[in-house]
Amino acid sequence: MDPTPSRKQLTHDRIVETAAGVMREAGFWGVGVADVMKRAGLTHGGFYAHFASRDALLCEAIAHAGRDSAARLAKSTAQRQARGASPLRALVDAYLSEGHLAASTQGCPVAALASEMPRQSAEVAAAATVRVRALVDAVGRTLPADAAEQASVVAAQLVGALQLARALGDNAEGRALLAATRRNVLAQFDTAPAR
Amino acid sequence: MDPTPSRKQLTHDRIVETAAGVMREAGFWGVGVADVMKRAGLTHGGFYAHFASRDALLCEAIAHAGRDSAARLAKSTAQRQARGASPLRALVDAYLSEGHLAASTQGCPVAALASEMPRQSAEVAAAATVRVRALVDAVGRTLPADAAEQASVVAAQLVGALQLARALGDNAEGRALLAATRRNVLAQFDTAPAR
């Protein structure tokens, strides 16, 4: 967009990006003003030159996390499609991959934060809802036309499986849940022939 | 068990029960020692006569929340079975009911807390994992014998649907997601004839 972002804009973006990572790793409550500024290589005093409040940072951070995760997912999905996978299979395999299970810091913020979302302030909760809808839409684009209204059902299944796998610990039990969910979703909704 | 619990035991239980509600309403981070004691009708100074630490309370509270929720779910499920529903249908309809959507304070702690579980201390995370397994087991008991290994898949679907419905706001969108998930799970796994 802006070909020559200002120094301030670059710093602002760096703070948001840092917070987006911390948020997915440590939750909304794990995002501290002083900690994020330090990780971004700054002192905490300058924070309020960039954001009106901590909540304003959370809003920008969850939006950034959502776009970042969506971009990574799109890339991974495209690679799988290039190797012959159907759009749905590509998405499901990418979302329920072991890489995504382990790398929550760069992963989907809905999976990382869903149960905390309803407890946030109105603005933050609204920004979170936007990311939920974006995930549902991304799933919907990979479903057959006659199953489009099932997008939220499949999205819920993906999110739930990733969360329970993480809650069970990053072990065989969790990986088995991911694999079983992949098979379950594809068996129901994938029109392409099984490989 | 104990026919005449001591005064201290009664107080202890009251604190745990209070914390189990606060935890599901406000999350792990929302459980404050002073706040819980005040809600239980006590002053915060006496807390450490009952628990070694805040974490120790969290461990007891999540166990209590899980048993409490399981008992409510079992009761609701039994009523639905008495009206002719299959075990699976009874469980799914109870878990994905609009009552459960709205009443997170008395609801399933896995749905209320899943994304926060991996971020807790080792002891609290372990106590949380126990509740995840208990939910999976409860689902497994309602599945046909040939689908038992799908219990965690279905549990993930139930948890994910409730969480996304809550994250979308307690509105038509959320209720539609619950209804669609009920239909989806039953269409896949319910051997009893559709009503």
Next chain:
DNA sequence: TGTACATCAGTGAACGCGCGTTCACTGATGTAC
């Protein structure tokens, strides 16, 4: 090109507050004789 000044991004000390935790104490309960 060089100097003088205004603007701006970031610094670091300070604030009030609520947190988890500790502890000396109080008042009620229960036991001994």
Next chain:
DNA sequence: TGTACATCAGTGAACGCGCGTTCACTGATGTAC
């Protein structure tokens, strides 16, 4: 049954700490002439 004392559950003040937020200041960047 009545008194003396030990035990116990809960009180309330205090602690150190980290939080979000504020603000006077510094040093670098950019503009005017």
